[in-house]
Amino acid sequence: MAADVRPPRRDEMHAYYRVLPYANGLPQWEPADAAWHGGPEPWPPQRAPATAEQLDRWVEEDFDDPRFHPVAAFDSGACVGASAALSFEVTVPGGGAVPMAGVTSTAVLATHRRRGHLRRMMQAMFDAALDRGEPLAMLSASEGGIYGRYGYGPATYRTRWEIDRGEAAFLPAPPDPGSLELVDAARARECWPVVHARVRAARVGELSAIRGRWDRLTDQPDGTNGPLRYLLHRSPSGEADGIANFRLPWGSTTAEAGTLVVEALEAADPAAYRALWTLLLDFDLTRKVVAHTRPRDEPLRWMLANPRAMRVTRQSDNLWARLLDVPGSLSQRAYSAGELTIAVDGDRMCPANNGTWRLRSDGVSSSCAAVEGPADLTVSPAALGSLYLGGMSAHHLAYAGRITPHAEGAVARLDRMFRTDPEPHNSFAF
Structure with a gap:
C-alpha cells in the first residue's frame, strides 16, 4: 500500500498519538538550555509514556474540537507521522487579529525519516489552512534547523x-x-x-x-x-x-x-x-x-x-511565522506610511505567493496587490515570515542574503514600514 497523508479517523487516534514524543516520554526539545523552563536544569524531566486511559481522554478532548486539525502519514496502513494545526488568532501591528494555523506536535518515526512524510504533512496543513481562511501558519520549533526549509522564519523571541x-x-x-x-x-x-x-x-x-x-x-x-x-x-x-x-x-x-x-x-x-x-x-x-x-x-x-x-x-526564538497567502497576510496589518514593491520567488509550497506585490500604507489602512514590472527588493518566504510581526531587522536579513535590494534605500524603507515597538511577544507556545 502506498504512503498516504490524511486526517486520522477516531479509531486511529491512539496510533496517531503514539508517534508523538510527548505521548512516549521522549525528548521534545533540542539538547540546549530551554528559555521556557524556569528550573536550574536545562529542561524539565521527561514524562512517562501515556497510558491507554490518557490516550482515551485526549481523543475525547481533541477529536471533536473544531479548532484541532490533525494530519497523519500512513505507510502500508501504519501511522508513521503525525502533526496538527490549531486554529488561532494572532494580534498584528495595528491591533487587528488575523486567523492563523498553529502547527504543533510534529513527528515522524525514526524508521521512516527522509521519505518526504513531513513535507507532505506540512503541505496538507498549508492547503487546509488556506481552505479555512487562515493566511498564516506559525509554530514553536523544537529544533532550529528544520522549519526554514518550509518557509518559516523566527518572528518572536523569549x-x-x-x-x-x-x-x-x-x-x-x-x-x-x-x-x-x-x-x-x-x-x-x-x-x-x-x-x-x-x-x-x-x-x-x-x-x-x-x-x-x-x-x-x-x-x-x-x-x-x-x-x-x-x-x-x-x-x-x-x-x-x-x-x-x-x-x-x-x-x-x-x-x-x-x-x-x-x-x-x-x-x-x-x-x-x-x-x-x-x-x-x-x-x-x-x-x-x-x-x-x-x-x-x-x-x-x-x-x-x-x-x-x-x-x-x-x-531562544519562540514563534516562527510563515505566510501562506502573501496579499491576504500583508494587507491585514498596519505599517508606517510608505510604498514598496516586493518580489517573492521560490515558494514551492504556496506557489500563488510567487510574484511581485505592491504594498501601500497611509499609516492607517494598507493594501497589497500583484503588479507587473521591477521590484524594489526580493524577499525569501522565510524572511517575509520573520518580518511580518515587526520584530526583526530588515538590515540584518539583507546582510545575511535573505533580502536582495534592487533600489537604493529599499531595505531602509522596508525596515521603517514593518518595524514595531515594543517587540512582538507571545506568552505561551503550543
Missing part, C-alpha cells in the same frame, strides 16, 4: 532571566492606585482569561487562548516543586488587571534554595505590572527570582535602580 533579591531595588514611582491579593487556583482560573484578553488586544504577536489553557491550575503540589501560588492585581475599580503564577521551591541544593520561579505574569497596564514585580522581587525567604518565557525587551529592567541586576540566562 528569554529566561534571574535577579538576586538584594539587587532588586526599584526607582521611585507614584504609589500603586490598585491592590494586590493572593488568591487560590479557582479564582486564578476565573481571572486569567480576563487579563489575557486585555493584554492580547494590545500586544503584537500574542495569541488567542488555547481551549482549557488555565483549566488545570491547581493548589496541589507538583512533585517536589511545591504548589503554584497566584498573585492578583486589581484596579481601583476592583477589576482584575494583572496576575502572576509563581512557586517557591526549596531546591535540591544550597545554591538553588530560596528561588522563586515566576511561571507566568501578565498585566494590562504599567501600574499593575510594577506592583506585581515589586512584591514578587521581595518575597520573604527568597534569595533569587527566576522568570522564563519573558519578552526580550522586558520593561522591568528600566524600573530597576540597577538595570544590570536583571541577568538574561537563556534566550
Whole structure:
C-alpha cells in the first residue's frame, strides 16, 4: 500500500498519538538550555509514556474540537507521522487579529525519516489552512534547523532571566492606585482569561487562548516543586488587571534554595505590572527570582535602580511565522506610511505567493496587490515570515542574503514600514 497523508479517523487516534514524543516520554526539545523552563536544569524531566486511559481522554478532548486539525502519514496502513494545526488568532501591528494555523506536535518515526512524510504533512496543513481562511501558519520549533526549509522564519523571541533579591531595588514611582491579593487556583482560573484578553488586544504577536489553557491550575503540589501560588492585581475599580503564577521551591541544593520561579505574569497596564514585580522581587525567604518565557525587551529592567541586576540566562526564538497567502497576510496589518514593491520567488509550497506585490500604507489602512514590472527588493518566504510581526531587522536579513535590494534605500524603507515597538511577544507556545 502506498504512503498516504490524511486526517486520522477516531479509531486511529491512539496510533496517531503514539508517534508523538510527548505521548512516549521522549525528548521534545533540542539538547540546549530551554528559555521556557524556569528550573536550574536545562529542561524539565521527561514524562512517562501515556497510558491507554490518557490516550482515551485526549481523543475525547481533541477529536471533536473544531479548532484541532490533525494530519497523519500512513505507510502500508501504519501511522508513521503525525502533526496538527490549531486554529488561532494572532494580534498584528495595528491591533487587528488575523486567523492563523498553529502547527504543533510534529513527528515522524525514526524508521521512516527522509521519505518526504513531513513535507507532505506540512503541505496538507498549508492547503487546509488556506481552505479555512487562515493566511498564516506559525509554530514553536523544537529544533532550529528544520522549519526554514518550509518557509518559516523566527518572528518572536523569549528569554529566561534571574535577579538576586538584594539587587532588586526599584526607582521611585507614584504609589500603586490598585491592590494586590493572593488568591487560590479557582479564582486564578476565573481571572486569567480576563487579563489575557486585555493584554492580547494590545500586544503584537500574542495569541488567542488555547481551549482549557488555565483549566488545570491547581493548589496541589507538583512533585517536589511545591504548589503554584497566584498573585492578583486589581484596579481601583476592583477589576482584575494583572496576575502572576509563581512557586517557591526549596531546591535540591544550597545554591538553588530560596528561588522563586515566576511561571507566568501578565498585566494590562504599567501600574499593575510594577506592583506585581515589586512584591514578587521581595518575597520573604527568597534569595533569587527566576522568570522564563519573558519578552526580550522586558520593561522591568528600566524600573530597576540597577538595570544590570536583571541577568538574561537563556534566550531562544519562540514563534516562527510563515505566510501562506502573501496579499491576504500583508494587507491585514498596519505599517508606517510608505510604498514598496516586493518580489517573492521560490515558494514551492504556496506557489500563488510567487510574484511581485505592491504594498501601500497611509499609516492607517494598507493594501497589497500583484503588479507587473521591477521590484524594489526580493524577499525569501522565510524572511517575509520573520518580518511580518515587526520584530526583526530588515538590515540584518539583507546582510545575511535573505533580502536582495534592487533600489537604493529599499531595505531602509522596508525596515521603517514593518518595524514595531515594543517587540512582538507571545506568552505561551503550543
